Amino acid sequence: MARTSSGETAATSVASEEKQNSITALCTLDISTIKIEPHDDLGIIIGNIPYRSSLTKIEGVTIDKFTQWIEPPKKHGRLFFYSSEYEILIVKYPISLVHERLHGELYDRLRYQTYGTSLFNEMVGYGSTTYFPERLLCNNKQTIFLNNDPMISGSTTAGEGDSSLGLMVGSRNNGWPTIVIEAVWSQSKAALVAKANWWLEASNGAVKIVLLAIGSPLRIQIEKWKASPIPPSPTAPSRPNTRLHAALLREAERPKVYPPILMIERSSTDTPRNNYRVIGSPLRLEFRDVLRRDPVPPEGDFLLQADELQAYAKAVWNALPDNDS
Template identity: 25%
Template sequence: MMMPPGTSLLGGDDILEGLPPSTHRYQYECEQQFLDVMFREHDLWSRGETNEFVVFINLDERTFHRGFLESSEKLINNSWQSYSSLSQCLHARMKTGTHEELHFAFYDLLREKLVPMGLGHSLHRQGGRTTSGGPKGKQADNGLYPRRLPPGRTDKWPSVVIEVAFSESKTKLRCDLDWWLSQSNGDVKTAISLSTNKSKREIIIEAREMVEGSKGRAPALQQQVVIRKQTADSITSVTNAPFTIAFESLLLRPTTQPAEGDLELTEDDLQKLAEEVWETQSFRDRTMEMGDHLSEDGM
């Protein structure tokens, strides 16, 4: 059952902070109802009649564990993004071929930078794994951490988090990045957002980190790169290149040999990334079936 637009969601909990006011809300009933709603919402989204998010309320923790964490249904596992036992709310998102292409292409680019350092196989990926912070659980689109962790460090939190969304959801995206940084007690060093636009060729890449301010440490924007192309035949422009990920933030150790260093994504790297993503965007996303992205290997 869809809830009236004025229904309160937060209940003292900030897990849904940043969601567009138009986000549809439903009373959770069962796994089949969740699937039916997601297919129906995807149809509305593909016609431009709603945003990419859906909220389910009155979902207790036991039902969440049974229906989502223990579910064998891949679409259920891949669709939910965050859950709070405090407010008993679950926030789901419709993923598309563009989402998948963007975060896979970005990871491939990072790995290309590690290969000349002899570190091409030095990372674990954490996409699709639930991470808990207090009463809340979240899944990142991609989480990276070194295969060899420093003493005392566990793999609960990735060292670098990557979240992907459409640019229309940038407020929610920023809130998600800040959650990873603030809840991990310093374990997440850098939180990266990759946002693409549904209606034009534009990708914005941002990095947020914890920095010291007048009121103590808080998440803050550290880098922003904008990649644009006016038409299919025009030149791709990149503003504020390179995009840099600190070696120590990702690998959790200082460099030990001359070949090692920060990962710098150059203007040329970013142009190629964007072109690869734009080849799959707009036209395909409007017509693809909701389950199409599940046919490819997930993480």
Template identity: 30%
Template sequence: MASLPTSAATSAPTSIMTPSGPTPPDDEPTIRYTRVDELFQVLNRVPGDVLIVTHVRPRNFSTMERERDSRRRRFRFRYYASSQVLVITLPTWVHEQLHAHLYWHFMQKLVRIGVEDSWVSIGSPTYRTPGHPSGDVGESDSSGGPEPERLGPNEWPTLVIEAGDSKSLNLLRQDMRWWFDASNHKVKIVLLAKFDRSRREIRLENWEEEAQVVRPGATTTRSVAANTLAPVLRQSITITQNAASPPSYNVVRGALVLSFRLLFLKDPGPGEGDFAFSIPELRVYAERVWSVV
């Protein structure tokens, strides 16, 4: 079961407080849970798209879920039961464009090759670790999978997209690991989209899993299974806005490519193949994100 780094789980103040002012990279606003009404007061004042809450027991989290749903708030939860840490995503305009427009481009590609009826858009439902009703909980930004293989309320997506505005890249990578582990590796691709205001750039990371293999002749003090899966960064792409009028966008490290085989759980047929987001498409995507900054 995935867990947050110890530093994130122990850095909270002793009482609930409102995060204020800009925070350094990887230093998300963090509070200690006391009461659900106080938590929602804080959520109304968080400046970015993330808040970390510590000391959240399973019954506290259940109360938060009920309260969120009754208030019809759009917060997304990632709950780590073992460390009693809750990461709350508060969608900003930038946050939503980061994942939604990327997913829209993907759907257009499905239409172009005529496989849209073999794909189900899942969105951001609540996923719980199998067999553990009081265990970890996760909700994605965008997700989907092949139909009928991943159609149904208990089926995991093959594609998950997670976005971050003020949310750090390190925390997004923790999200990525959670999806692979909690789904028992049913999630096949996790895309991360991180917006960096100071650098005027978007960073896209394409993560998959592959089997770890022990080097021939290597001597280790622990047993490592040859078929142990581990996340692998397949691509890292940056899109930088140039300060011009009108602005332009520079894409580094080429097109974004998603594996057909991993997404659809089968080899591509005639007219099918991997999904490539071209450099011009990535520029359009970046322009759409910056339009709401």
């Protein structure tokens, strides 16, 4: 086993989307890296990753090693991304309380908006379920094959979100959630940007919104990633977008950030919650994206207003150890 360590930099963001797809961008991230040998035990190596390492890239992970690790009993780490072509596994480990609050509190506030309404029974939390473009591994580890193919043929990728939310009847969205939340604490967002691209591409548009939460002791930034609108075909302008070939769909649906900035800031760790500065509120999640149907009045878009975002930030920052605040 060999190990290298380097700081993740913005230069390794999804550098030039025209030149790099999401898989290449993820596999070439400049993060702490471990190279394993065939005889190495992947579970032990992950368990020995130093505290607060967050994202770690492990090279030399064959599909067999990955399958053994991801199937029960997986004891260490959370899958961030895997590519069998590159034999690269990226894990989140160890996972801190502040990281869990960063995505979990955001999920809870979105889910809370359905309490007491009929929407509560239309939606369900998907947790950190493992997704393959070819198949879905549920939280109970029962495998659902999305393309009726019981084998992983050729190269494959896999990923888990920190939190996710979707339809109670998952077949309405091909088994994928409609919303995925990814979080990172005090690090570059490069990995999250690449992962947002992967969610939108790998799900073939089934994932409608990817929320990225980038936290630090004085600032939390939330970005909402969606696929760009598909332009009409010049040869068939009236042709419905849903009939576009999948490859064309992925090319046309270049992800974009909207809104460009949503931030919660405080001047110091002693700043009262009501004095947190919120820029870019409200956070809006379009009803049609979340529920895959038109709203029936009084139903409408999901909104997190400035006061809710202040409460969210307070809950996150309360999870900081004393020496980090």
